Amino acid sequence: MHIEEFRDYCLAKPGTTEHTPFGPDTLVFKVMGKMYALTGIESFEFINLKCDPEYAIELREKFDGSIRPGYHMNKHQWNSVYTDGGVPDDLIRQLIDDSYNLIVEKLPKKSKEELIQLSNEH
Template sequence: MNIEEICAYCLAKKGVEDGFPFGETTMVFKVMGKIFALAPLDADIQTINLKCEPDWAIELRETHPDDIFPGYHMNKQHWNTVNCETGLSNKLLQELIDHSYNLIVKSLPKKVQAELESLG
């Protein structure tokens, strides 16, 4: 997936908005105001930072040592940096984005989850 496809996939999710709160070179995707993905736009290699369940994060890093790393500038227990330009399938990239999104949605207060659910 290229950055345009990643952006489109993230923005198609319910309650998602993008922005540049950390400067004009890092696109941030939020669901109901909470970050679930960050994509640096000025990097030599296109990557995306995604939240991940800690045990699965370790497994992914061991299974894909050339493509998935501890989250750059993030809590390395809960975030991975994923290389989007290598051999990872689009299906896996989408699964990782979905997982990050779902982790954030589950962490939202029940009232906010209900508000998200009511969105069209």
């Protein structure tokens, strides 16, 4: 997966915006203001994604070295998914979806309602 494909995939999700709150080298994607994915812009080596804690451990064991505890993140809930070819692109897209959905599930009711409206406009 290339950074352009990653960026396009994230931006196609309802309510998604992109930001650089950690400086010009880190691209962050948020849904309704809550972060669900981030990566380096110049060096697209890995993507940090939120993950169910039990599934995160399972993925780290299955993709040893290609999926690791989230770099500079809560290691219990975030994984760093390396883009070196060790993880199939289809799985990366699924993990992006999972991260997005985990954040959406925790949104306040009002934000969820706004997101539904945005989804219907797409």
